[in-house]
Amino acid sequence: MSDLLIRNARLLEPAAGFDEPGDLLIRDGRIAALESPGGFTGLEVQDTIDAAGMVLAPGLIDVHVHLREPGQTYKETIATGTRAAAAGGFTTVVAMPNTVPVNDSVESLEWMLAPERGAQVHLLAMPAATLGSMGETLSEYEALAKAGAVGFTDDGKPVLEDHVMRAALVAAARLGLPISQHAEDTRLTGGCSMNAGVVAFRLGLRGMTVEAESKIVERDIQLLREIEKADKLRPHLHVQHVSTAKALIAIREAKRQGLHVTCEAAPHHFTLTEAAIEGYNTNAKMNPPLRAEHDRMAVIEALLDGTVDCIATDHAPHAAHEKEVEFERAPNGITGLETALGLASRVLHREHGLPLARILALMSAQPAALLKLKDRGTLRPGSHADLVLFSPDWEWTFTAAQSLSKSKNTPFDQAQMLGRIHATISEGRIVYRD
Amino acid sequence: MHPYPSNPYHPGSLLSVQHLPVPEVGHILGVTAQMDTMRPDELAATLTGHRIALLFYESSTRTRTSFELAAKSLGATTTLVSDKSSSIEKGESLKDTGLTLRALGAEAIILRHNASGAPELLARMTGLPVLNAGDGMHEHPSQALLDLRTMLLRLGLDATTAHESSLKGVTVVITGDIRHSRVARSNAMLLPRLGARVVLCGPEELLPVEALGLCEGVEIERDFDRALAQADVAMMLRIQKERIAGLSLDLAQYIEGYQLSSERLAANAPNALVMHPGPMIRGLEIAGEVADGPQSAIEDQVRHGLSIRRTLLVRAFGAAS
Numbered sequence: 001m002s003d004l005l006i007r008n009a010r011l012l013e014p015a016a017g018f019d020e021p022g023d024l025l026i027r028d029g030r031i032a033a034l035e036s037p038g039g040f041t042g043l044e045v046q047d048t049i050d051a052a053g054m055v056l057a058p059g060l061i062d063v064h065v066h067l068r069e070p071g072q073t074y075k076e077t078i079a080t081g082t083r084a085a086a087a088g089g090f091t092t093v094v095a096m097p098n099t100v101p102v103n104d105s106v107e108s109l110e111w112m113l114a115p116e117r118g119a120q121v122h123l124l125a126m127p128a129a130t131l132g133s134m135g136e137t138l139s140e141y142e143a144l145a146k147a148g149a150v151g152f153t154d155d156g157k158p159v160l161e162d163h164v165m166r167a168a169l170v171a172a173a174r175l176g177l178p179i180s181q182h183a184e185d186t187r188l189t190g191g192c193s194m195n196a197g198v199v200a201f202r203l204g205l206r207g208m209t210v211e212a213e214s215k216i217v218e219r220d221i222q223l224l225r226e227i228e229k230a231d232k233l234r235p236h237l238h239v240q241h242v243s244t245a246k247a248l249i250a251i252r253e254a255k256r257q258g259l260h261v262t263c264e265a266a267p268h269h270f271t272l273t274e275a276a277i278e279g280y281n282t283n284a285k286m287n288p289p290l291r292a293e294h295d296r297m298a299v300i301e302a303l304l305d306g307t308v309d310c311i312a313t314d315h316a317p318h319a320a321h322e323k324e325v326e327f328e329r330a331p332n333g334i335t336g337l338e339t340a341l342g343l344a345s346r347v348l349h350r351e352h353g354l355p356l357a358r359i360l361a362l363m364s365a366q367p368a369a370l371l372k373l374k375d376r377g378t379l380r381p382g383s384h385a386d387l388v389l390f391s392p393d394w395e396w397t398f399t400a401a402q403s404l405s406k407s408k409n410t411p412f413d414q415a416q417m418l419g420r421i422h423a424t425i426s427e428g429r430i431v432y433r434d
Numbered sequence: 435m436h437p438y439p440s441n442p443y444h445p446g447s448l449l450s451v452q453h454l455p456v457p458e459v460g461h462i463l464g465v466t467a468q469m470d471t472m473r474p475d476e477l478a479a480t481l482t483g484h485r486i487a488l489l490f491y492e493s494s495t496r497t498r499t500s501f502e503l504a505a506k507s508l509g510a511t512t513t514l515v516s517d518k519s520s521s522i523e524k525g526e527s528l529k530d531t532g533l534t535l536r537a538l539g540a541e542a543i544i545l546r547h548n549a550s551g552a553p554e555l556l557a558r559m560t561g562l563p564v565l566n567a568g569d570g571m572h573e574h575p576s577q578a579l580l581d582l583r584t585m586l587l588r589l590g591l592d593a594t595t596a597h598e599s600s601l602k603g604v605t606v607v608i609t610g611d612i613r614h615s616r617v618a619r620s621n622a623m624l625l626p627r628l629g630a631r632v633v634l635c636g637p638e639e640l641l642p643v644e645a646l647g648l649c650e651g652v653e654i655e656r657d658f659d660r661a662l663a664q665a666d667v668a669m670m671l672r673i674q675k676e677r678i679a680g681l682s683l684d685l686a687q688y689i690e691g692y693q694l695s696s697e698r699l700a701a702n703a704p705n706a707l708v709m710h711p712g713p714m715i716r717g718l719e720i721a722g723e724v725a726d727g728p729q730s731a732i733e734d735q736v737r738h739g740l741s742i743r744r745t746l747l748v749r750a751f752g753a754a755s
Binding site: 196197198199200201202203204205279280321324325326327328329 | 442527528529547549550551552554555559569570571572573613616619623642644645646647648
């Protein structure tokens with residue numbers, strides 16, 4: 001593979017807290033070496049990028065995306081979804097299993113991860129925690145792990161039954177993998193389409209309470225405690241898209257007690273509130289729903305204090321005709337890959353003072369650690385050359401129609417973004433360039 | 435909460451009372467009073483040659499008939515599409531149904547729908563003036579306007595205009611299934627802005643505290659007798675038996691606690707105006723003799739429904755003022 005030299009960049013290695021000007025050399029898809037500016041001399045390289053004024057950081061890692069293939073390729077394909085990922089600076093994405101059919105077997109997992117699918121960036125997958133994501137019978141964790149599973153989840157639905165969740169945590173713990181839980185007590189959310197409260201009442205929509213989320217989180221944490229005691233195992237619970245102050249309190253306390261809990265927060269939950277639904281905007285409908293301002297602030301607080309381990313988009317493409325319906329009938333989910341860095345920079349960095357290095361840690365080094373990816377999410381020589389090159393202070397306006405995703409269902413059309421991505425490099429290949 | 439959220443829809447639309455600033459409410463009342471003095475032939479010339487579609491996804495007697503009669507009295511041509519006898523049954527979307535009606539020449543659509551927010555969707559998709567004739571648990575704006583006109587007239591107040599103190603000193607008690615009621619929401623979001631004190635009454639399951647957020651000044655009083663004792667207007671809401679089913683109180687207890695009976699009315703509110711948007715279930719939320727009694731304004735409400743809806747149609751076509 002060809003060599004590539006990136007010169008005069010601001011090299012930002014979030015894991016090591018390294019933030020200095022320098023040059024980076026890529027060779028054979030790996031990071032070959034770092035040097036101070038102009039440090040590589042007498043080198044013959046095939047391609048050079050002058051990155052003056054730009055940050056060069058590890059490519060972003062998203063532990064939660066929906067790529068809709070197989071079965072719903074009118075919404076997205078692995079090729080289009082990963083192209084959108086590249087445009088958003090992501091070099092690794094983890095595909096959720098709620099495809100049609102559900103990704104719950106070695107056969108479907110291998111099909112998804114096969115090169116023929118045309119993934120533009122490194123593709124990983126979490127297969128279903130239970131067969132068909134029906135919440136009853138565990139899928140074959142050991143065989144799935146051998147085939148590349150990085151965890152198990154019934155995302156979109158919770159693993160609701162106590163004994164099934166317990167068995168899932170135990171089986172995954174034996175393989176050193178997380179159970180990634182969509183925390184929603186669906187017994188409390190039937191017919192609900194947004195957050196419970198004053199806005200839902202005024203709009204005449206049934207609302208999901210914050211307890212529907214926190215009760216499952218609290219139950220799962222209790223299961224971790226029991227399993228650690230009874231089974232001498234150390235299960236890993238990953239809580240997806242945490243959206244409530246109440247669930248975050250439980251997670252913070254569990255971490256303090258030393259339990260192996262990680263969690264993710266989505267850009268829409270730290271950027272928007274339920275007010276975005278006003279006018280019945282189906283592009284502001286997702287699950288968990290946009291919450292009240294104090295919950296949004298609690299998510300930001302948890303990102304600042306380290307309770308949240310990573311930022312994940314929950315990229316969930318839907319066709320226009322599916323969203324152009326009555327609010328209660330519209331499917332949940334919004335696209336998010338191309339707006340994640342821009343929103344994180346704007347909201348967390350500019351508005352709340354989180355250092356850029358911390359944002360990048362939340363979007364690369366920490367999800368890499370969560371997934372136990374040893375040679376991604378870092379600029380360390382020898383690692384995969386998964387990189388993102390961007391101007392951190394560049395303000396721009398996102399236009400949904402220009403998205404590379406097949407679907408344009410985003411509440412961030414015409415929203416202000418901070419940080420413009422110029423190039424994304426996956427294993428040494430330039431997969432996006434603006 | 436901003437009282438008048440920006441309204442991106444056709445200006446002739448009426449989707450929510452929240453899109454109506456007080457002066458516009460006054461204008462609607464003024465036009466209504468004025469049109470009530472017009473001769474039938476004058477009225478009939480107002481919208482001659484215009485086409486109006488009534489799109490009904492739910493059954494309706496009062497609202498549908500009054501909109502239809504209002505449109506016809508103005509000389510417009512109407513067509514009724516209901517979910518039971520149209521391509522809606524075959525799965526046609528609201529968007530496509532709206533576009534089809536527009537292509538057939540409909541210039542305004544009156545929509546009754548079981549999903550909250552459906553009128554917003556239809557207005558966005560068609561760009562036409564859409565009149566919300568009741569959407570899910572959300573709103574029934576024409577009902578709130580006709581209730582307002584009924585109150586003003588029966589209380590001897592000025593019904594030709596509206597301002598921030600039109601209903602100053604008037605306490606309106608709305609009782610029953612507030613949670614599922616679009617009538618309650620529209621009234622609770624409109625009347626306080628005209629100076630009324632709105633008190634909501636009902637058991638917690640049918641009246642959650644979130645209702646306080648409908649409008650500044652809205653209050654909750656769980657005890658019906660105490661609420662009634664303050665009432666200048668007692669507005670009763672229909673109770674659907676199936677909604678009582680999931681509650682901690684049974685039907686008999688509900689009647690005991692919340693039915694507007696003659697005895698209760700005489701004891702607590704002998705001079706209050708009694709209103710009900712219909713359909714009412716006699717013997718459940720309201721006693722038959724109260725509905726038929728001298729304090730009742732129920733038939734007035736129906737009559738004013740016709741005149742208010744006439745104004746809303748004129749407004750939809752920009753023919754007002």
